[in-house]
Each structure stands twice: as C-alpha cells, then as structure tokens.
Amino acid sequence: MIIEGSLQASLLRSVVISLFTWRRAETDDPIDDAERFGWWGDTYPTQANDRIGSRLWLLRRVRLTAQTQRDAEFYAREALAWLIDDGQVKNINILTEQVQSNRLNLGVELVVSDGQVVRFNPSEQWQVIYAV
Secondary structure, rough: OOOOOHHHHHHHHHHHHHHEEOOOOOOOOOOOOOOOOOHHHHOOOOOOOOOOOOOOHOOOOOOOOOOHHHHHHHHHHHHHHHHHHHHOOOOOEEEEEEEOOEEEEEEEEEEEOOOOEEEHHHHHHHHHHOOO
C-alpha cells in the first residue's frame, strides 16, 4: 500500500532496504568468519520465515566470476521476492553487468500491476545519497 508520495519513491525505498540490509547468512553459506550478521528483528517475525534484507554482503570478499554474478542475481531476487508475495509488483527482473574485473553493476526492474516498469540502478541511487 502506498500511503504518501509517489509509487516510484515508495518502491525505491523498499528496494534499497531490501538489498542493503544484511540478511542473516544461512547455516550452509560460506562465511569468512564466525559472524552470520542479520537484522535482529528477524528473530521475531510476524510470519514464519519472513526476513528482511539480502545476502549480497556474502559477496564482499569473493573473486568476481560468472558464479559470483549468478549469486548476486539470486540474492537480489531472493531479497525482493516479498514484493511479489505481497502483491506490490507483478514481476521482478534483476540485471547484472560486469564492467571491470572487480565491479559488478546491479539493476532492478519492477513490473507493477498496471504493466508500468519501474527501473532502479542502486549504484546511481547510492551515489546520489552519498554525493559521490
């Protein structure tokens, strides 16, 4: 439900929170230390297995390969799946592009109920937020 502001602004907020909040690592996820991180509120979900955030943080120290790119797409789709489950969007497209040996761009396209496509490039939003 959109309470105030535009649809695009509400979806952007949802995408940023979903992608850049660290979801707790699964027990079989490879981690580089003992910390599995995660948002404390997920300890008390109102719905079973309802978790906030993404596991994109697991890619912070890995070599950029085709598998890393597939993992990034999977983690992003997993983090945003609730938008479909809750009826906020009809479809989600995750776009990745390796532009350098150490950089992967991530894009998100959300198809809303009327067929309109809302596109986000999180790296552009991040640059605006931090005035880079």
